[in-house]
Amino acid sequence: xxxxxxxxxxxxxxxxxxxxxxxxxxxxxxxxxxxxxxxxxxxxxxxxxxxxxxxxxxxxxxxxxxxxxxxxxxxxxxxxxxxxxxxxxxxxxxxxxxxxxxxxxxxxxxxxxxxxxxxxxxxxxxxxxxxxxxxxxxxxxxxxxxxxxxxxxxxxxxxxxxxxxxxxxxxxxxxxxxxxxxxxxxxxxxxxxxxxxxxxxxxxxxxxxxxxxxxxxxxxxxxxxxxxxxxxxxxxxxxxxxxxxxxxxxxxxxxxxxxxxxxxxxxxxxxxxxxxxxxxxxxxxxxxxxxxxxxxxxxxxxxxxxxxxxxxxxxxxxxxxxxxxxxxxxxxxxxxxxxxxxxxxxxxxxxxxxxxxxxxxxxxxxxxxxxxxxxxxxxxxxxxxxxxxxxxxxxxxxxxxxxxxxxxxxxxxxxxxxxxxxxxxxxxxxxxxxx
Amino acid sequence: xxxxxxxxxxxxxxxxxxxxxxxxxxxxxxxxxxxxxxxxxxxxxxxxxxxxxxxxxxxxxxxxxxxxxxxxxxxxxxxxxxxxxxxxxxxxxxxxxxxxxxxxxxxxxxxxxxxxxxxxxxxxxxxxxxxxxxxxxxxxxxxxxxxxxxxxxxxxxxxxxxxxxxxxxxxxxxxxxxxxxxxxxxxxxxxxxxxxxxxxxxxxxxxxxxxxxxxxxxxxxxxxxxxxxxxxxxxxxxxxxxxxxxxxxxxxxxxxxxxxxxxxxxxxxxxxxxxxxxxxxxxxxxxxxxxxxxxxxxxxxxxxxxxxxxxxxxxxxxxxxxxxxxxxxxxxxxxxxxxxxxxxxxxxxxxxxxxxxxxxxxxxxxxxxxxxxxxxxxxxxxxxxxxxxxxxxxxxxxxxxxxxxxxxxxxxxxxxxxxxxxxxxxxxxxxxxxx
Numbered sequence: 109x110x111x112x113x114x115x116x117x118x119x120x121x122x123x124x125x126x127x128x129x130x131x132x133x134x135x136x137x138x139x140x141x142x143x144x145x146x147x148x149x150x151x152x153x154x155x156x157x158x159x160x161x162x163x164x165x166x167x168x169x170x171x172x173x174x175x176x177x178x179x180x181x182x183x184x185x186x187x188x189x190x191x192x193x194x195x196x197x198x199x200x201x202x203x204x205x206x207x208x209x210x211x212x213x214x215x216x217x218x219x220x221x222x223x224x225x226x227x228x229x230x231x232x233x234x235x236x237x238x239x240x241x242x243x244x245x246x247x248x249x250x251x252x253x254x255x256x257x258x259x260x261x262x263x264x265x266x267x268x269x270x271x272x273x274x275x276x277x278x279x280x281x282x283x284x285x286x287x288x289x290x291x292x293x294x295x296x297x298x299x300x301x302x303x304x305x306x307x308x309x310x311x312x313x314x315x316x317x318x319x320x321x322x323x324x325x326x327x328x329x330x331x332x333x334x335x336x337x338x339x340x341x342x343x344x345x346x347x348x349x350x351x352x353x354x355x356x357x358x359x360x361x362x363x364x365x366x367x368x369x370x371x372x373x374x375x376x377x378x379x380x381x382x383x384x385x386x387x388x389x390x391x392x393x394x395x396x397x398x399x400x401x402x403x404x405x406x407x408x409x410x411x412x413x414x415x416x417x418x419x420x421x422x423x424x425x426x427x428x429x430x431x432x433x434x435x436x437x438x439x440x441x442x443x444x445x446x447x448x449x450x451x452x453x454x455x456x457x458x459x460x461x462x463x464x465x466x467x468x469x470x471x472x473x474x475x476x477x478x479x480x481x482x483x484x485x486x487x488x489x490x491x492x493x494x495x496x497x498x499x500x501x502x503x504x505x506x507x508x509x510x511x512x513x514x515x516x517x518x519x520x521x522x523x524x525x526x527x528x529x530x531x532x533x534x535x536x537x538x539x540x541x542x543x
Numbered sequence: 544x545x546x547x548x549x550x551x552x553x554x555x556x557x558x559x560x561x562x563x564x565x566x567x568x569x570x571x572x573x574x575x576x577x578x579x580x581x582x583x584x585x586x587x588x589x590x591x592x593x594x595x596x597x598x599x600x601x602x603x604x605x606x607x608x609x610x611x612x613x614x615x616x617x618x619x620x621x622x623x624x625x626x627x628x629x630x631x632x633x634x635x636x637x638x639x640x641x642x643x644x645x646x647x648x649x650x651x652x653x654x655x656x657x658x659x660x661x662x663x664x665x666x667x668x669x670x671x672x673x674x675x676x677x678x679x680x681x682x683x684x685x686x687x688x689x690x691x692x693x694x695x696x697x698x699x700x701x702x703x704x705x706x707x708x709x710x711x712x713x714x715x716x717x718x719x720x721x722x723x724x725x726x727x728x729x730x731x732x733x734x735x736x737x738x739x740x741x742x743x744x745x746x747x748x749x750x751x752x753x754x755x756x757x758x759x760x761x762x763x764x765x766x767x768x769x770x771x772x773x774x775x776x777x778x779x780x781x782x783x784x785x786x787x788x789x790x791x792x793x794x795x796x797x798x799x800x801x802x803x804x805x806x807x808x809x810x811x812x813x814x815x816x817x818x819x820x821x822x823x824x825x826x827x828x829x830x831x832x833x834x835x836x837x838x839x840x841x842x843x844x845x846x847x848x849x850x851x852x853x854x855x856x857x858x859x860x861x862x863x864x865x866x867x868x869x870x871x872x873x874x875x876x877x878x879x880x881x882x883x884x885x886x887x888x889x890x891x892x893x894x895x896x897x898x899x900x901x902x903x904x905x906x907x908x909x910x911x912x913x914x915x916x917x918x919x920x921x922x923x924x925x926x927x928x929x930x931x932x933x934x935x936x937x938x939x940x941x942x943x944x945x946x947x948x949x950x951x952x953x954x955x956x957x958x959x960x961x962x963x964x965x966x967x968x969x970x971x972x973x974x975x976x977x978x
Contacts, residue, residue, distance in 0.1 A: 192747055537597075537686065
């Protein structure tokens with residue numbers, strides 16, 4: 109132990125060997141966090157690695173971006189989840205490379221040995237190779253990105269009041285959202301509500317009649333992946349809120365001022381929000397032979413990466429074909445949670461040399477909210493929309509949030525915003541400018 | 544109006560002349576915000592300039608720094624204060640230079656003409672010329688600085704768990720606070736409570752028996768400016784919380800690892816919080832003849848800067864000598880608010896050619912809190928301490944916060960923290976890393 113070389117391997121990033129099988133989990137999203145929660149009481153040593161010290165509740169990013177919720181309300185410190193737990197080691201680090209032959213991973217903090225490695229790195233924004241969008245549009249796949257979007261929107265309004273050039277002003281006020289999935293629909297609804305109820309009061313100097321919110325979607329209906337009825341209802345609700353929904357429109361380029369459209373006339377905007385797609389967030393060291401469409405890792409029905417001993421992938425990064433899902437599972441929270449549950453059970457069965465159980469997804473339905481009191485809900489045997497759907501949406505999201513206080517604070521925020529038609533979180537909070 | 548030169552002067556930063564006397568206020572702290580609120584209904588055109596789009600409630604910065612409150616709970620969007628108000632122009636800008644001869648100011652957005660100029664820029668951290676502290680210590684005079692401190696504290700704990708070197712680990716855990724005023728006392732109390740109730744649960748890998756919180760004060764008692772009894776009580780409460788209070792100690796230098804003390808042994812820490820003093824935040828263009836000790840602007844009892852037509856200073860930046868306060872007034876919120884009130888009345892009297900009224904400070908008392916349920920309160924005719932003082936402290940601070948929802952959220956946070964001995968805001972939130 110006093111030999112430097114030995115120490116590096118034996119105590120990487122200062123984690124002692126406990127004799128328990130060591131499960132290294134990369135990523136503390138829905139999948140990674142759930143797996144750690146399921147396993148830690150069953151005599152495993154858990155090492156949970158994330159680049160942030162908090163779990164993020166992705167379904168509500170759009171409310172952070174539109175100043176409806178604080179980042180802290182939808183983020184939960186990982187250490188609080190595992191308070192007083194001695195066999196969970198949380199490490200805030202970047203994973204640099206997985207070395208499957210040596211059964212260890214290289215991180216920004218040093219090398220970590222594993223018995224079982226679970227890749228739960230999730231998905232990130234997919235620009236489909238279109239550089240002009242990657243450079244000039246704003247994605248919304250993390251809390252900092254959502255905050256960046258909020259700051260940008262507010263700064264654009266602040267800038268607009270100082271301008272006398274009407275064209276330039278309008279370009280600052282117009283917002284284009286690309287991608288008509290739940291994120292795109294929800295952010296458009298929230299922006300349209302802001303334009304209607306909040307912005308004219310905040311900026312009496314500006315005329316918001318000229319501000320446009322435009323949703324561009326390549327498909328022929330919104331909410332692809334949900335029912336056609338849901339997509340049509342969402343279209344109707346957004347139209348009622350004066351969102352300009354452009355179906356079957358394809359964007360081609362964006363230079364920060366002008367969006368190009370295939371076969372249509374271009375139009376001008378300073379703010380383009382990109383919600384058009386995701387791709388797997390691939391850690392280094394995974395051989396290309398395991399990677400399939402959408403930058404995901406192919407796994408068998410036990411979530412094993414075939415041919416790699418002790419390596420698993422769960423959640424958005426995992427691509428699993430089954431009879432019911434021959435093209436892989438949807439990249440949603442429910443799949444991530446259910447894969448984590450199943451893998452936790454299988455890891456215990458492996459230790460006990462019991463037979464493993466194949467993953468089977470139980471679709472509990474999907475939903476999206478539009479504006480302040482409308483939503484669409486697809487349950488397996490029932491589809492509905494409107495105010496009742498919005499109540500269901502609220503309840504399900506509140507109950508899914510980690511932390512009782514978060515629930516309470518979000519509930520008060522929602523109630524407040526609902527009663528007053530107004531949020532009070534319109535702060536341009538800049539990073540600590542220390543030195 | 545079509546001549547470019549004329550346009551620049553006539554519509555600086557896009558503000559039209561309204562025919563009303565134009566009051567330009569620099570700074571939206573307690574003084575500047577209150578003045579704008581008092582004047583806008585009385586037929587003045589108000590231009591309120593701040594570098595942030597929010598008002599900050601400074602007395603609770605220390606709770607943001609110690610993860611007890613969110614920045615949004617103690618920040619309030621300026622535009623929300625003046626919703627629908629047409630004669631208040633809010634501009635987010637840096638003031639570059641005041642041109643008293645031309646009666647305008649130069650800002651990052653352009654030139655702004657004034658009839659009356661009110662400097663309410665407040666105070667910033669005073670390092671008293673000690674560069675090593677300016678470079679290596681952490682101040683706490685803005686929301687971003689408070690967030691920076693929070694992130695640094697949490698990152699140090701995260702780093703400590705990855706280390707096996709005990710000396711290095713202890714240096715990361717130890718915290719030194721310089722300055723035994725209300726800020727220093729309050730932050731030490733909060734840190735000591737965190738060490739006692741929160742950190743051992745969050746970091747079962749670390750031994751917090753070795754973590755020290757040290758308060759260094761040059762004076763012979765704490766809370767200089769309050770009564771001797773208050774200082775002694777604060778000393779006692781902090782000692783009960785195992786804060787090492789070093790009175791009559793002077794710091795000499797700090798390199799980021801070691802603090803030097805005059806006539807004493809040095810000691811080691813990675814985190815030094817600087818709460819030792821403030822100085823006026825001077826805008827450019829004020830002649831040195833107006834500037835006195837502490838970088839403040841000398842004003843008469845009407846808050847006029849003598850010899851400068853139409854220029855006033857209020858709040859922390861103003862230095863006014865009166866019979867009761869021959870060395871200037873204390874730099875506290877109450878003085879700022881009362882000066883703003885008096886100046887608002889005098890500006891109206893000026894317009895009506897009435898006699899002006901000299902400022903007279905009514906001391907309503909001062910207070911500081913120590914830990915989770917103790918405080919010291921000095922009222923003009925009564926001094927008390929302990930739990931009742933803490934109740935008073937809570938009530939006064941809650942009532943002083945701008946915004947009903949802020950009050951509600953802070954109250955819930957306090958109640959929650961009080962009942963659970965735990966905050967849940969321990970997030971290392973990084974700025975948007977977009978490009």
